[in-house]
Amino acid sequence: MSALGPRAVVFGAGGAIGGALVAELAERRVPEIHALTRAQADILDEADLAQVAARLGADGALDTVIVATGLLHGPGIAPEKALRDLRSDVLAKVFAVNCIGPMLVMKYFLPLLARRRPARLAVLSARVGSVSDNRLGGWYAYRAAKAALNMAVRSAAIETARRAPQAMVLALHPGTVESWLSAPFHGGVPVAQVVSPALAAKNLADVLENAKLEQSGRLLAFDGQEIAP
Template identity: 45%
Template structure:
């Protein structure tokens, strides 16, 4: 199977977010049947996009979603969820003095634990002999070696945890699935609700429209090979050191 006809089926967890919705549309435009998951059950409208409900904090809902895909498993799974600013408007910490255990727990639940639970229930569906990709949207700021500024403690730490989980899953899957690819993706700074509070300080040209970001990520996904498994890869295909 070539990249021209792969994937045939995909599942996107986080289909109402800016990147997730754009990925759903980009995949459907490639004639891919997309299972699009959100808490509300809403998703972009397209004849090839089928909605499903899940809650990242509710493992039973993720288990139920996985069971609904068992007969025809997706060949591409994307976890496009993420949390930077809390529901009450609390932004990322600028100093360790602002650390709050409840806020940290919320960030880890959304950015690391939730995606790990999706992996727990979707990876067992993957074929042993055929190519498949499990990708989680991460962030460059989750790279420990790239950290020059400090701050954003909970977000950085939770994304670093996600990157480690991806590496762990990649190692484990490679033992039984030779064509498996499990990666974390850095989409760049995308014009979404997540980045909106911080867009005013960005240099001109650094903010990427959602559709463009989705196409960038899709191009990366199509070119991945099994030896890329476990890596954090940027929107332009460059590997980011952990």
């Protein structure tokens, strides 16, 4: 059996990275994988999350929960180049998907993690959410939402350690992945650094399997290295 345990849940299974993570968990012989798309579990709908959590929790503790959702661009939404580009509706939407939704998943699913064996909840974050690493500016909404998510992960890790001492809460940076989310922004990235969803999923699963308990609450890159706040 995989080090990721017998019971796993993946939110955002309809996306490139989420779908690849489901396949990777299956490859690693995780016996029970709940692959949840937005239609099955809307992370912005508390009633929806509560219902799914109650259903899955009724069958026992969870070992691995991954939130593979995110929003960088879309109809009428694009990373801002300057303050003049800010719009309140876009800010609200980007924060909702990238921070509020994952926080609500933490609310309902961290209590379901196993208490007496290693377990983990991980959310997809980004290096651009690191304040100390920001040297280019711009991307206000996405950067700020990921920075806020990283802080939420830290707080959740502290709280979770009191209830489940062997459980970890982690933020993960998948790198630049061949996906709809990042496709318009590959121009400035060397081709060799753009990875397939399958390779990204393998890298992230490796990080989850090898993460140490003392790393709970931190942002880890696809190679396992910690990214400074």
